[in-house]
Amino acid sequence: MAAIFPVSSQEKHEKTKPSAKSITLRISKFNPGKDHAPTFLEFPVSYEKWTTVLDAILEVKNYHDHSIGVRYSCRQAMCGSCGMIINGKPKLACFTKISELNSNVVTVEPMNNFPLIRDLVVGFERMFSTHKRIKPYIVREDSEISSGTKEFLQSPEDVEKYIQFAGCIKCGLCNSACPTMATDSTFIGPQALAQAYRYIADNRDQGKDKRLRIIDERHGIWGCHFAGSCSQVCPKGVDPAMGIQLLRGYLLGYKK
Amino acid sequence: MSSIMRESHIMKIHYLTALVAVGFVIIHIMVRVMQGFSDSLLFDNVIANYKSIPYAIVLEAMLILISVHGFNGLRIILLEIKQGRVYENAVTYGCLAAMIVLIAYGSRTIIMASMGMV
Numbered sequence: 119m120a121a122i123f124p125v126s127s128q129e130k131h132e133k134t135k136p137s138a139k140s141i142t143l144r145i146s147k148f149n150p151g152k153d154h155a156p157t158f159l160e161f162p163v164s165y166e167k168w169t170t171v172l173d174a175i176l177e178v179k180n181y182h183d184h185s186i187g188v189r190y191s192c193r194q195a196m197c198g199s200c201g202m203i204i205n206g207k208p209k210l211a212c213f214t215k216i217s218e219l220n221s222n223v224v225t226v227e228p229m230n231n232f233p234l235i236r237d238l239v240v241g242f243e244r245m246f247s248t249h250k251r252i253k254p255y256i257v258r259e260d261s262e263i264s265s266g267t268k269e270f271l272q273s274p275e276d277v278e279k280y281i282q283f284a285g286c287i288k289c290g291l292c293n294s295a296c297p298t299m300a301t302d303s304t305f306i307g308p309q310a311l312a313q314a315y316r317y318i319a320d321n322r323d324q325g326k327d328k329r330l331r332i333i334d335e336r337h338g339i340w341g342c343h344f345a346g347s348c349s350q351v352c353p354k355g356v357d358p359a360m361g362i363q364l365l366r367g368y369l370l371g372y373k374k
Numbered sequence: 375m376s377s378i379m380r381e382s383h384i385m386k387i388h389y390l391t392a393l394v395a396v397g398f399v400i401i402h403i404m405v406r407v408m409q410g411f412s413d414s415l416l417f418d419n420v421i422a423n424y425k426s427i428p429y430a431i432v433l434e435a436m437l438i439l440i441s442v443h444g445f446n447g448l449r450i451i452l453l454e455i456k457q458g459r460v461y462e463n464a465v466t467y468g469c470l471a472a473m474i475v476l477i478a479y480g481s482r483t484i485i486m487a488s489m490g491m492v
Contacts, residue, residue, distance in 0.1 A: 302454045334382045336453060336462065369382040370389075
């Protein structure tokens with residue numbers, strides 16, 4: 119652990135960004151190809167009411183340490199790129215204001231249950247492959263073009279059944295928070311299970327049986343212990359834990 | 375087990391055995407409470423339980439239900455700890471074998487006691 123912040127640089131920083139408040143930003147640094155163990159670099163960062171954790175990381179990256187590895191894109195909780203562990207909890211860095219953390223020290227680490235690429239960047243290959251496995255699209259023989267109608271109509275009640283699950287941005291925070299993912303390296307994960315429910319609950323879809331077969335395996339839906347942490351950390355208000363329980367209803371035969 | 379049955383079928387058995395076992399355990403406790411607790415543990419009274427055919431059936435049912443539920447639970451825990459085809463098959467068939475052995479040994483005891491061979 120090291121406090122890397124030259125005094126002259128700090129003074130310069132304070133001149134350009136006057137602020138009454140500041141925190142210590144601790145950033146996990148680890149390159150699995152080079153380093154033996156993760157270390158934390160500490161940087162004093164001034165902040166305003168609206169400053170997000172991502173803003174703070176980018177400020178450090180721009181002015182103090184260019185080598186910090188961080189993935190981001192939209193900066194408005196739409197792309198799901200900047201998921202990380204912030205003060206011990208999986209959160210989106212662009213969606214977390216420093217002022218809301220109520221802490222003078224903000225520690226950022228890479229997400230759990232994902233292979234580390236470098237610093238705060240993790241690999242999403244497994245999550246994307248499990249997402250792909252559950253067929254995340256409408257499965258049916260006919261199409262909107264060939265059917266008699268121009269589109270498959272849905273009532274507001276039909277949409278209500280799955281719409282909250284359609285909000286998933288594939289940020290991986292649910293998988294990061296999942297205790298089963300931490301122990302079972304082949305568990306399908308709350309992200310994929312919630313998406314399986316999203317399409318099964320869609321009345322335009324006819325792929326229910328195929329999807330249920332995919333998730334009804336040793337490391338499928340039954341691995342969930344219903345800790346509920348996936349739902350707690352979702353930045354988009356998706357409730358994967360509820361989706362998993364509803365899917366179990368189909369498999370146990372009390373939900374058609 | 376998983377290669378023989380779908381996981382949802384196994385879990386249906388898992389939940390059902392738990393629920394029915396609770397029912398039988400309640401019957402068992404109620405029968406025990408009818409007698410003084412220390413009296414119920416006397417050798418002759420214990421043997422007398424086995425000689426009552428309905429009660430022997432309750433004990434046999436409890437043995438089967440709890441063994442099936444317990445060993446499947448153990449299988450689930452062990453599969454979550456470690457993964458791999460060889461390990462998973464060893465755990466699955468090992469639990470199945472242990473379950474069969476325990477039920478067979480327990481049944482032998484119940485049958486012998488009920489037939490007055492103890």
